[in-house]
Amino acid sequence: MIIDSKEIDRRVQNIVNIMNKMNIDAVYLANPENVTYFSGVHFIPTERPISLIIKKNSERIIIVPRLELERVEKEGFIDKVEYYLEYPDERHPMEVISEKIKEYNISSMGYDIDGYGSAFGYKGPRLSELLNLKFINISDVIQEL
Numbered sequence: 001m002i003i004d005s006k007e008i009d010r011r012v013q014n015i016v017n018i019m020n021k022m023n024i025d026a027v028y029l030a031n032p033e034n035v036t037y038f039s040g041v042h043f044i045p046t047e048r049p050i051s052l053i054i055k056k057n058s059e060r061i062i063i064v065p066r067l068e069l070e071r072v073e074k075e076g077f078i079d080k081v082e083y084y085l086e087y088p089d090e091r092h093p094m095e096v097i098s099e100k101i102k103e104y105n106i107s108s109m110g111y112d113i114d115g116y117g118s119a120f121g122y123k124g125p126r127l128s129e130l131l132n133l134k135f136i137n138i139s140d141v142i143q144e145l
Contacts, residue, residue: 003040008077011038012058014145018110019056024136025106027054028127030113034142035062041076043068047122048086049093049115055104063097098130110138 015027015038029035029052032045039052039060048065055061061080064072069083084096094115101109114135115126128135 005077008038008040009058011145012054012060015054015142016056016058018138018141019054022110022136022138024108024110024134025056026101026104026109027138028052028101028109028111029054029142030111030116031139034112037145039076039078041072041078045117049097049122049124051097051116053101053104055106061100061104063100065093092124094124094127094130098127101127101131101133106133108134108136110136110141112137112139112142 019027029038030049032043035050035052036042038054039062041062043050050062050064050068053061059079060077061082062072062076062078063082063084066083066085069081072078073081082100084093111127114128116122116124
């Protein structure tokens with residue numbers, strides 16, 4: 001089954017509707033199935049975090065390790081692709097991701113995973129430890145879509 005941009009747009013509109021009802025500015029997704037469902041980008045979770053941010057205006061921003069940049073630019077239905085240098089590096093990927101989120105003028109955020117979870121040696125801080133935002137776990141709501 002091929003998922004086209006219209007289907008991804010429909011899915012994103014569903015999550016935007018939820019954001020409007022919950023009065024949140026954006027959604028942060030790190031669960032691989034959720035990232036794929038809302039962007040069309042496929043990946044196998046490793047120690048390198050990949051996250052998708054959907055803003056209330058339907059903008060989709062994916063943040064990936066530099067290694068994945070060109071592939072993700074071609075593969076998904078994304079408005080903006082940002083990257084961080086490889087992990088481990090001098091700065092932890094979640095620090096870079098949190099700094100990028102600060103640039104988006106977001107004051108409240110729903111999430112499926114607070115940070116990245118744990119996969120293949122990944123260890124890192126929670127997003128809620130790095131950002132002073134109102135955070136709401138919406139993983140159950142996402143599963144109902």
